Each structure stands twice: as structure tokens, then as C-alpha cells.
Amino acid sequence: MKIVVCVKQVPDTKGGVKFNPDGTLDRGAMLTIMNPDDKAGLEAALRLKDEYGAEVTVVTMGLPKAEEVLREAIAMGADKGILVTDRVLGGADTWATSTTLAGAIRNLEYDLIITGRQAIDGDTAQVGPQISEHLNIPVISYAQAIKVEGDSVIVERQFEDRHHVLKAQMPCLITALAELNEPRYMTPGGIFDAYDAEITVWGRANLVDVDDSDLGLKGSPTKIAKASDKVRKGAGEKVTLDPTEAVEYLVGKFKEKHVI
Amino acid sequence: MDFALSKKHEMARSLFKEFAENEVKPLAQEVDETEQFPEETVRKMAKAGFLGIPIPKEYGGQGCDPLTYAMCVEELSKVCGTTGVIVSAHTSLCCDPIQTYGTEEQKQKFLVPLAKGEKLGAFGLTEPGAGTDAQGQQTKAVFDEATNEWILNGSKCFITNGKYADVYIVIAVTGKIEKRGKTMKEISAFIVEKGTPGFTFGTKEKKMGIRGSATYELIFTDCRIPKENLLGQKGKGFNIAMHTLDGGRIGIAAQALGLAAGALDTTIAYVKERKQFGRSIAQFQNTQFQLADMATKVEAARMMVYRAAMAKATQKSYSVEAAMAKLCAAEVAMEVTTKAVQLHGGYGYIREYDVERMMRDAKITEIYEGTSEVQRMVISANILK
Numbered sequence: 204m205k206i207v208v209c210v211k212q213v214p215d216t217k218g219g220v221k222f223n224p225d226g227t228l229d230r231g232a233m234l235t236i237m238n239p240d241d242k243a244g245l246e247a248a249l250r251l252k253d254e255y256g257a258e259v260t261v262v263t264m265g266l267p268k269a270e271e272v273l274r275e276a277i278a279m280g281a282d283k284g285i286l287v288t289d290r291v292l293g294g295a296d297t298w299a300t301s302t303t304l305a306g307a308i309r310n311l312e313y314d315l316i317i318t319g320r321q322a323i324d325g326d327t328a329q330v331g332p333q334i335s336e337h338l339n340i341p342v343i344s345y346a347q348a349i350k351v352e353g354d355s356v357i358v359e360r361q362f363e364d365r366h367h368v369l370k371a372q373m374p375c376l377i378t379a380l381a382e383l384n385e386p387r388y389m390t391p392g393g394i395f396d397a398y399d400a401e402i403t404v405w406g407r408a409n410l411v412d413v414d415d416s417d418l419g420l421k422g423s424p425t426k427i428a429k430a431s432d433k434v435r436k437g438a439g440e441k442v443t444l445d446p447t448e449a450v451e452y453l454v455g456k457f458k459e460k461h462v463i
Numbered sequence: 464m465d466f467a468l469s470k471k472h473e474m475a476r477s478l479f480k481e482f483a484e485n486e487v488k489p490l491a492q493e494v495d496e497t498e499q500f501p502e503e504t505v506r507k508m509a510k511a512g513f514l515g516i517p518i519p520k521e522y523g524g525q526g527c528d529p530l531t532y533a534m535c536v537e538e539l540s541k542v543c544g545t546t547g548v549i550v551s552a553h554t555s556l557c558c559d560p561i562q563t564y565g566t567e568e569q570k571q572k573f574l575v576p577l578a579k580g581e582k583l584g585a586f587g588l589t590e591p592g593a594g595t596d597a598q599g600q601q602t603k604a605v606f607d608e609a610t611n612e613w614i615l616n617g618s619k620c621f622i623t624n625g626k627y628a629d630v631y632i633v634i635a636v637t638g639k640i641e642k643r644g645k646t647m648k649e650i651s652a653f654i655v656e657k658g659t660p661g662f663t664f665g666t667k668e669k670k671m672g673i674r675g676s677a678t679y680e681l682i683f684t685d686c687r688i689p690k691e692n693l694l695g696q697k698g699k700g701f702n703i704a705m706h707t708l709d710g711g712r713i714g715i716a717a718q719a720l721g722l723a724a725g726a727l728d729t730t731i732a733y734v735k736e737r738k739q740f741g742r743s744i745a746q747f748q749n750t751q752f753q754l755a756d757m758a759t760k761v762e763a764a765r766m767m768v769y770r771a772a773m774a775k776a777t778q779k780s781y782s783v784e785a786a787m788a789k790l791c792a793a794e795v796a797m798e799v800t801t802k803a804v805q806l807h808g809g810y811g812y813i814r815e816y817d818v819e820r821m822m823r824d825a826k827i828t829e830i831y832e833g834t835s836e837v838q839r840m841v842i843s844a845n846i847l848k
Binding site: 274275278387388389390391392393394395397398 | 469470471474475478481482511512513516520524525526527531535
């Protein structure tokens with residue numbers, strides 16, 4: 204089985220969010236991590252590799268620095284890393300990103316493509332399903348469990364209060380939730396191997412069946428007007444009252460704030 | 464000369480740090496309070512490859528270098544001195560001598576499962592009357608030609624990973640030799656497996672620090688071990704023990720460094736929060752100067768520990784580098800953890816606060832695998848030769 208996993212290097216929000224004066228994210232000034240949903244997707248692929256045997260290729264699109272997440276993926280057990288990087292691909296929204304990734308994946312053989320549900324810096328959850336559209340293969344999103352049966356996958360798709368069990372014939376694409384699993388640690392020897400491994404670097408010229416008008420900032424229908432850090436909420440107020448007093452208290456507060 | 468760590472070493476450090484924060488730190492206080500050997504953590508470390516870091520891949524290890532191993536012990540010890548010494552004793556004192564002196568059969572039989580973390584290792588040199596003074600050894604091994612076995616009798620004390628380890632390197636007297644007109648004990652090294660009839664455990668020691676680490680007496684009563692379990696040549700046991708301790712000292716130096724660095728990190732966070740006279744105590748010059756001294760000493764110790772680890776990878780002999788690193792790091796650990804307690808004030812004396820445990824854990828680094836005085840003997844003997 205051949206599995207392609209798409210991962211993204213994202214800012215580590217634990218280290219605080221930093222902005223450029225123009226309101227865009229100052230990625231260079233922030234610590235980075237592998238996007239958590241993508242890491243769960245990678246772990247799912249590695250478990251399939253452990254159980255059924257598979258070749259796992261990890262693809263990322265980003266700055267040259269994004270090769271770090273590919274080395275991390277190899278240190279966890281992935282077989283190959285492909286970095287798609289080119290100035291003309293910069294400023295991409297989800298459409299341009301999915302077009303780029305699909306253009307890269309067309310070079311590869313695959314039975315299964317796994318992406319994270321969404322990235323913590325964009326929260327759109329669009330790139331995975333869009334890749335499946337570009338490649339014209341089925342997609343099962345929000346996977347919380349994955350099994351392989353013959354040439355099909357059986358996936359539990361998470362809903363708020365239930366899950367669906369879906370079966371799809373491979374090749375297909377699955378988007379993974381961080382809750383899918385607990386990703387393994389890298390191993391020290393895996394890290395040493397990862398730094399000896401060659402990372403394949405592709406640019407615009409390597410993308411198959413894509414139009415320049417669908418790439419980079421120019422190919423992005425979405426424009427970000429402004430990004431800002433979350434306004435921190437105050438600690439709030441804690442009160443302990445019996446139910447009758449609590450109702451009176453709340454009604455009083457709502458009136459005070461002109462809510463009612 | 465390049466003092467910057469390579470990217471792969473940086474990534475390995477981030478792995479050890481993440482593991483230590485997620486898996487080790489949450490249990491550190493409980494492990495100390497209950498004096499329970501952290502078996503589950505050891506299993507997780509085995510899975511993550513932490514029990515065979517400097518061992519070649521063909522023997523089940525990770526194929527990394529001594530520096531990576533030292534950084535692992537450092538990061539674990541930043542949050543838990545007990546966990547640091549478990550890895551150090553296993554790797555430096557059991558895996559390393561088998562890798563260095565073992566036959567191919569011994570490596571396949573013992574080193575592979577040790578490096579994979581399927582088995583845990585320990586080392587028995589110290590006796591009530593013998594530690595660094597190896598000539599004081601009383602444990603004897605007599606060869607029985609009828610059965611082709613060694614018969615071991617005697618006991619070893621203060622053995623780290625005791626009872627929980629599966630494979631033990633045991634030093635014993637195998638005869639007498641004439642050296643420079645004097646009759647001396649001939650000393651040899653053996654590999655002994657837990658479960659061998661005649662091999663039992665005595666009392667578990669109650670200690671000041673590293674309380675989760677299992678420290679046991681090993682007792683050998685007519686314990687028969689196969690001929691092929693002799694490690695290295697007969698009569699070379701003293702050299703094997705000394706060489707093993709050179710490597711072990713790098714592990715303990717890394718543990719001491721971790722304890723110091725962990726106490727420093729904890730104290731930096733504390734002084735920013737703790738308020739007295741209307742401002743954080745970090746704003747007092749005394750606090751600032753104390754922290755500056757602590758940070759400088761931690762960094763100096765780190766340089767010496769990493770230097771010794773690099774020397775192990777590149778030099779035939781690294782006794783002096785290892786002795787200097789251990790002497791420096793152990794004394795820094797004691798000083799920095801003591802200052803950390805002082806800067807915490809009364810809270811630093813309360814067991815709920817990590818620095819209290821770190822100060823107790825630090826003391827042993829000045830004692831085991833050669834006291835600071837023994838390190839001074841090693842260093843001075845080298846510079847006066």
C-alpha cells in the first residue's frame with residue numbers, strides 16, 4: 204500500500220502569536236510545530252504501515268524551513284519527504300494550496316491520501332476535501348478511526364453526538380482529527396536518520412496539470428483583510444448560590460447589562 | 464571549534480524535553496514520595512528508544528552518539544533525577560561494557576535486548592568494603608572444571624536498578640596475581656542474569672534522594688553461571704570496571720547538569736511570580752546576581768559535560784574529561800539546587816516544591832560512580848604524571 208500524508212508547519216501558539224506591522228503573521232518570529240491534526244493523520248498512516256505494511260510519503264508546501272516537519276515525520280517513521288516550495292506559490296489561500304498539493308501528488312502513486320482536518324493557523328478544513336476534488340477521488344472527512352479491508356477503507360466519521368461508519372474504495376482521501384490517536388514520539392535514531400535522509404524539493408515546474416492562474420497569491424480568491432490575536436477574556440466572576448438566588452442574581456446582571 | 468549543536472542534536476533535545484515534560488514530570492513528585500520505581504515510564508522510554516541511544520543499530524540501539532545520550536539524561540534529570548539515573552546506569556554501566564568487551568554471542572544474547580529496552584541493565588562493583596578501591600573486593604568466582612561453570616559467592620551493595628534489572632555486570636575476584644613483587648587479587652567481570660539460581664536480592668536502601676531509583680543489595684550464594692558469561696578476558700575485570708566508570712561518569716555528570724538546570728528553570732519562573740514588598744523578588748539585585756551566578760555555572764558545567772561526551776566518541780581515553788565533567792557538574796548541581804531552595808524561601812523547604820527534591824537528588828552526584836574526591840585523584844594523577 205502507498206500512502207501520501209499532507210502536513211503543514213504551523214506556528215506553535217503556545218509560544219504566543221506575533222504579527223507583522225501589516226497585520227499578517229510573522230512566521231519567522233514564532234516557534235513552529237507540525238499541525239496537530241496532520242500529526243494524527245501521519246500517525247494513522249504509520250499505524251497502517253505497522254499493521255499492513257505500507258510506504259508512507261509525506262508532502263508539505265511551504266517555505267524552505269518547512270523541511271523541518273518532513274524530517275520530524277521521517278524521524279517518526281515516514282519513508283520519504285517532499286517539500287513543495289517556490290516563490291510563485293507564496294500567499295496561497297486554500298484553493299491555491301490544494302491546487303498545488305494536488306499538482307504535486309499527481310506525480311506519485313497512492314492508494315490513500317491522509318490530511319489533517321484543518322490547520323490551527325487557518326482553521327478552514329478546506330484543503331483536504333479540495334485535493335480530493337482536484338484528483339477526482341472520494342473523500343471521508345473527520346476520521347476518528349480507520350481500518351483497511353481489501354481494497355477499501357472503513358472509516359468512522361465523527362459527528363457532534365454520533366459517528367457514521369463509511370466504506371470507500373481506494374484510492375481515496377481521508378481527513379484526520381487530532382483525537383484519532385496519540386502520535387508516537389520520534390526516536391533518537393530516527394532523528395539521526397532523518398537528517399541523513401534526502402528531502403525531495405519540488406517547485407512550480409514539478410506540478411502536473413495545474414494552471415498558473417490557480418497558484419500563489421494571484422490564484423487565491425480569498426484575501427485576508429486583517430489578522431489579529433484573540434482578545435483575551437477576563438477571568439470572569441465565580442459565585443456560589445442556591446438555585447433561587449442564582450436566578451435572581453443572573454436576572455439582575457442581565458438587566459444591568461441591558462440584555463433583558 | 465564550534466559550540467553550536469547540530470540540527471539533529473537540537474531536534475533530539477526537543478524530543479527528550481517533550482518526553483520529559485509529558486511523561487516524566489507529572490510523576491516526579493509521586494515517584495519521590497512513594498519511593499516507587501517508575502516501571503511504566505521505563506516501558507515508555509524503551510518504546511521511544513531511550514534505552515539504547517549510543518548503541519549501534521546492528522545491536523538493537525539507536526546508533527546515536529554519546530552527546531545525544533548525555534542530552535537525554537540531562538533533559539530527564541531536569542524534571543526527575545530518578546529517571547535520569549535509571550537510563551544512565553542501564554546504558555553506561557551495563558550496555559557499554561558489553562558493547563566494548565563482549566563477544567559477538569554475548570552482544571547478540573544480552574546487548575540486543577538491552578539496547579531495545581526489552582531488558583534493563585545494572586552494574587555491581589561496590590561492596591561494603593570495596594568501591595573505588597577495587598582490591599578490597601570480597602566477592603569470589605571459582606571455576607568448576609567439571610561443569611564448565613563459574614561459582615559466584617559474595618554480595619554487592621548500593622546497586623542502582625537492583626531487582627528491576629534483568630542483566631547485571633558483576634565484578635569478582637578470580638584468583639591471585641604477582642604484580643611488582645606484591646600479591647594482588649585477580650579481578651574479572653561477569654554477566655549475570657536475574658533468575659539464576661543462587662542470585663537473590665537483599666534489602667532495598669532507603670535514601671535521601673533519587674528515591675524512586677531502586678537501590679538493592681545483590682547476594683550470590685553458590686550462584687553458577689556459564690563459562691561463556693565471563694566478560695572480556697579473565698583478570699581484566701579491574702580495567703573493565705574502570706573503563707566502564709569513565710563512561711558512567713559522563714552519564715552522572717549529565718544527570719547532575721540536568722538537576723542544576725532544572726532547579727534554575729524552576730527558580731526563574733518562581734522569582735518572577737513571588738512578590739515581596741510590593742514587587743516580584745526577581746526585581747531585587749540579590750536575586751538577579753544569584754541567578755546570574757547559577758546560570759553561568761550551569762552553562763560551564765554543560766560545556767564540560769558535552770566536551771566529555773564528545774571525547775568519548777572521538778578519543779581512546781577520556782578519563783580526565785569525564786572526571787572533570789563529573790566533578791564540576793556534581794558540585795554545580797549541589798550549589799545551584801541549594802541556592803534554588805534559598806531563593807524559594809520557606810516554600811523551598813516544603814516537599815510540594817520541586818527544588819526541595821532536586822537538592823536532595825543532587826547530593827548523590829557528588830558521591831556515586833566515584834566521589835568528588837576520587838575525581839580529584841583521577842585528575843591530579845593525570846596532571847602530575
